[in-house]
Amino acid sequence: MxxxxxxxxxxxxxxxxxxxxxxxxxxxxxxxxxxxxxxxxxxxxxxxxxxxxxxxxxxxxxxxxxxxxxxxxxxxxxxxxxxxxxxxxxxxxxxxxxxxxxxxxxxxxxxxxxxxxxxxxxxxxxxxxxxxxxxxxxxxxxxxxxxxxxxxxxxxxxxxxxxxxxxxxxxxxxxxxxxxxxxxSGLGNDEKAKIRQLYAEGKIGRAELLDAEARSYHxxxxxxxxxxxxxxxxxxxxxxxxxxxxxxxxxxxxxxxxxxxxxxxxxxxxxxxxxxxxxxxxxxxxxxxxxxxxxxxxxxxxxxxxxxxxxxxxxxxxxxxxxxxxxxxxxxxxxxxxxxxxxxxxxxxxxxxxxxxxxxxxxxxxxxxxxxxxxxxxxxxxxxxxxxxxxxxxxxxxxATHASHDESVLRGCARPFQPTGGLNVLTGNLGLAVIKSSSIPADRHVIEAPAKVFHSQEELQAAFKAGALNQDVVAVVRFQGPKANGMPELHRLTPPLAVLQDKGFRVALVTDGRMSGASGKVPAAIHVTPEAAEGGPIAKIRDGDMIRLDAGQGTLNVLADLSTRAPVKADLAANHSGTGRELFEAFRKIASGADRGASIFEVV
Known part of the structure; x- marks a missing residue:
């Protein structure tokens, strides 16, 4: 063939x-x-x-x-x-x-x-x-x-x-x-997502959330x-x-x-x-x-x-x-x-x-x-x-069957859900990034909004709870790359950002960290490389800078002149000890960039 x-x-x-x-x-x-x-x-x-x-x-x-x-x-x-x-x-x-x-x-x-x-x-x-x-x-x-x-x-x-x-x-x-x-199959994924969002909005308590999670992962x-x-x-x-x-x-x-x-x-x-x-x-x-x-x-x-x-x-x-x-x-x-x-x-x-x-x-x-x-x-x-x-x-x-038994879940190539794949690579003056476009609503593939910069997901969650993100916003969460702290997933950011999007705001995330393999409906430019810890352009972004993300065109740009700015530095010491993290210091030092596998081994 x-x-x-x-x-x-x-x-x-x-x-x-x-x-x-x-x-x-x-x-x-x-x-x-x-x-x-x-x-x-x-x-x-x-x-x-x-x-x-x-x-x-x-x-x-x-x-x-x-x-x-x-x-x-x-x-x-x-x-x-x-x-x-x-x-x-x-x-x-x-x-x-x-x-x-x-x-x-x-x-x-x-x-x-x-x-x-x-x-x-x-x-x-x-x-x-x-x-x-x-x-x-x-x-x-x-x-x-x-x-x-x-x-x-x-x-x-x-x-x-x-x-x-x-x-x-x-x-x-x-x-x-x-x-x-x-x-x-347990609790439906759509229902689980709704309950998580209700918890993020403070409309239900921890007991209801835990019950939903236990019925899902059962x-x-x-x-x-x-x-x-x-x-x-x-x-x-x-x-x-x-x-x-x-x-x-x-x-x-x-x-x-x-x-x-x-x-x-x-x-x-x-x-x-x-x-x-x-x-x-x-x-x-x-x-x-x-x-x-x-x-x-x-x-x-x-x-x-x-x-x-x-x-x-x-x-x-x-x-x-x-x-x-x-x-x-x-x-x-x-x-x-x-x-x-x-x-x-x-x-x-x-x-x-x-x-x-x-x-x-x-x-x-x-x-x-x-x-x-x-x-x-x-x-x-x-x-x-x-x-x-x-x-x-x-x-x-x-x-195997020659016809899908449920075309709401699985289709043939003659009638796909969309003509292109579910992942896109973004390029621009921030370097390279990845976005999972398959789960993003069609009217959210282009976002242009001012930046709000954070150095941890906890900072973003605090701002959300304080009502400081009730606007069109591109949340920038940096110093989350392989060299900074080992590149943890930032999946807890999805519910608050989804709440903002459901309120009608134009919302996106830009980060040198990872999201879950279950990245959701909010546009997220992730794995930004070079990462902030290496002095990448993401370390030069300031609050209020306009950022344009275009998943269709595959672009990610800050609409500001970054050439005259020095990259921000962060004290990362708190990320490097406790819960065994001190044992991985050597790994963080030699890890390659996300675009090269974030690996400690030789990259071809």
């Missing part, structure tokens, strides 16, 4: 830009490949340590046999609803591995920080930086060199990108990502809105690292357990010991990266992935830029309306046709590369499928 001219041209630009780095990366993979398990060359004491705690069957297999051994890298903890189901996965995976003639061991765990729990608290400062800790932890888990492939148990915001970066550092190993699925699985966690899962499937149709199956169901068993078997089937070797470093190529970007744009996914996709690609020697995202956004239609871009949740999306329908539509329109390698084999056409249970409880794949 031929891709469109834009998809082809952007992919070729990425490939040419990445040529030298990608070659070095592939050479590293080739050097690491061995025709026999690496553990066979370990010293006797080394390998004895590696199987000392195994049962008799697994110990014998690891000691004497050539059967493949599977690493389990898990982000399990039972505080996060999305990761709690992983508690039982290792035993399921070990049993499936034995049935397939192999073995499996938990190689290591990685941290999993929940943005929902830390939102607006000091722990959120560690959130983005935790992605790179997860990558490092993954490398530690795999460093024992006991393994022929790996399965990765992770779902949420920074966890999957961190696991990908770590997995790509062991790019010669096949990798299968196993999701846990979304929780069943059981095991991911939050059901389309934020970073569910954007992660979409990416893993459209990039060919999940089993087809496995992404949005609820936890605790027979189908979910069958997917877990089959995922383990698939990982063992694609090692270098067999005839269908599929290392992640070769699956994760330029075409797969472009497919991921297209999926993000077509679904109006999380703005956090404007950083994560760049950092993930860099780990494979691929240089992705915001300009690439901007060019692709102009060519990719928006095909979904999932909260915060609509009222539906991911369970409704899955019921309407889900990933199989979405991939078929994008392939048919020439917007995805079909000629890619996946964990299932050659070609993305194998992902136009739904996962189902056979009569004996075995996993089967059936053709």
């Amino acid at each position: 031929a891709v469109t001219e834009t998809i082809s041209a952007v992919t070729e630009k990425i490939a040419q830009r990445s040529k030298a780095a990608r070659r070095r990366y592939l050479d590293k993979i080739d050097a690491a490949i061995a025709t026999a398990p690496k553990r066979k060359s370990l010293g006797c004491a080394n390998i004895a340590h590696g199987f000392a705690a195994c049962g008799a069957h697994d110990k014998d297999a690891l000691r004497n046999g050539n059967a493949p051994n599977l690493a389990i890298v898990t982000a399990y903890n039972d505080m996060l609803s999305a990761h709690q189901p992983f508690e039982t996965y290792p035993e399921t995976i070990r049993a499936a591995a034995r049935a397939a003639g192999g073995t499996a061991q938990v190689a290591g765990g990685v941290p999993a920080l929940c943005d929902g729990v830390t939102q607006g608290e000091t722990g959120m400062v560690l959130s983005l930086l935790s992605r790179d800790v997860i990558a490092l932890s993954t490398a530690v888990a795999l460093s024992h060199q006991m393994f022929d492939a790996a399965v990765y148990l992770g779902v949420c915001d920074k966890i999957v990108p961190g696991l990908i970066i770590g997995a790509l550092s062991f790019g010669h190993l096949p990798a299968v990502f196993i999701p846990a699925g979304p929780m069943t 059981g095991p699985g991911t939050c059901t809105f389309y934020g970073t966690a569910n954007s992660n899962q979409m990416l893993m499937e459209i990039m060919g690292l999940h089993l087809p149709g496995s992404t949005f199956v609820n936890p605790g169901t027979p189908l979910r357990e069958a997917i877990t068993r089959e995922s383990a078997k698939r990982a063992l089937a694609i090692t270098a010991l067999g005839n269908d070797y599929r290392p992640i470093g070769r699956i994760y190529d330029e075409k797969a990266v472009v497919n991921g970007v297209v999926g993000l744009l077509a679904t109006g996914g999380s703005t956090n992935h404007t950083m994560h996709l760049i950092a993930m690609a860099a780990a494979a020697g691929i240089a992705l830029t915001w300009q690439d995202l901007a060019e692709l956004s102009k060519a990719v239609p928006l095909l979904t309306r999932i909260y915060p871009n609509g009222k539906a949740d991911v369970n409704h999306f899955n019921a309407a046709g889900g990933m199989g329908f979405l991939i078929r539509e994008l392939l048919g329109a020439g917007l995805l590369h079909e000629d890619v390698s996946t964990i299932m084999g050659a070609g993305l056409s194998g992902y136009t499928k739904e996962a189902r249970l056979g009569e004996a409880g075995e996993l089967q794949f059936a053709d």
Whole structure:
């Protein structure tokens, strides 16, 4: 299947830009490949340590046999609803591995920080930086060199990108990502948003707010809105690292357990010991990266992935830029309306046709590369499928629907919700920024208003409560970038700004920080780079400066002469200690800008 001219041209630009780095990366993979398990060359004491705690069957297999051994890298903890189901996965995976003639061991765990729990608290400062800790932890888990492939148990915001970066550092190993699925639908997202806004207006109390939140986040699985966690899962499937149709199956169901068993078997089937070797470093190529970007744009996914996709690609020697995202956004239609871009949740999306329908539509329109390698084999056409249970409880794949079951949630390319993608890159005299345009009302895509400048979200909330923001306003919240304080999400700004917008004021946010993957209906120019802590132009804005944001044209400008102004400096000491923040000082110092992945690792 031929891709469109834009998809082809952007992919070729990425490939040419990445040529030298990608070659070095592939050479590293080739050097690491061995025709026999690496553990066979370990010293006797080394390998004895590696199987000392195994049962008799697994110990014998690891000691004497050539059967493949599977690493389990898990982000399990039972505080996060999305990761709690992983508690039982290792035993399921070990049993499936034995049935397939192999073995499996938990190689290591990685941290999993929940943005929902830390939102607006000091722990959120560690959130983005935790992605790179997860990558490092993954490398530690795999460093024992006991393994022929790996399965990765992770779902949420920074966890999957961190696991990908770590997995790509062991790019010669096949990798299968196993999701846990979304929780069943609770309180509707639209109702939840209304209650949050009523609380921001002081019309209801904390008890009513907590009751609504508890009815929304009520059981095991991911939050059901389309934020970073569910954007992660979409990416893993459209990039060919999940089993087809496995992404949005609820936890605790027979189908979910069958997917877990089959995922383990698939990982063992694609090692270098067999005839269908599929290392992640070769699956994760330029075409797969472009497919991921297209999926993000077509679904109006999380703005956090404007950083994560760049950092993930860099780990494979691929240089992705915001300009690439901007060019692709102009060519990719928006095909979904999932909260915060609509009222539906991911369970409704899955019921309407889900990933199989979405991939078929994008392939048919020439917007995805079909000629890619996946964990299932050659070609993305194998992902136009739904996962189902056979009569004996075995996993089967059936053709996905050819028509959406609910066009208020999911549409085909012939009748999209809008002709361009849900994310835009902004340029102008403030540098670069990102905006999630898919959830913004059409009459709010252009905002021109005077600036009100704040150095924390608490300052803005205080001004709102004091009535000082009852006007047309562009709220500028700066010193929130990677170097300033680790770039926390500023999701608590959404309710007060939404209140102002609903009062009829022209309102926007400009910040070098992040918003949630569930960025809402208020225009928000986020990830502004260079950040204020580096003396970027955002540090020169003063109260009253007119700022013009045009999401359609992709521009962000201060209508003032900044050339004669010195950047404001801020005392950031209070951001750097407590809640473990002092341990991340080195990370903040070396983190790259948001447009380069906000990463501590080398950026291509």
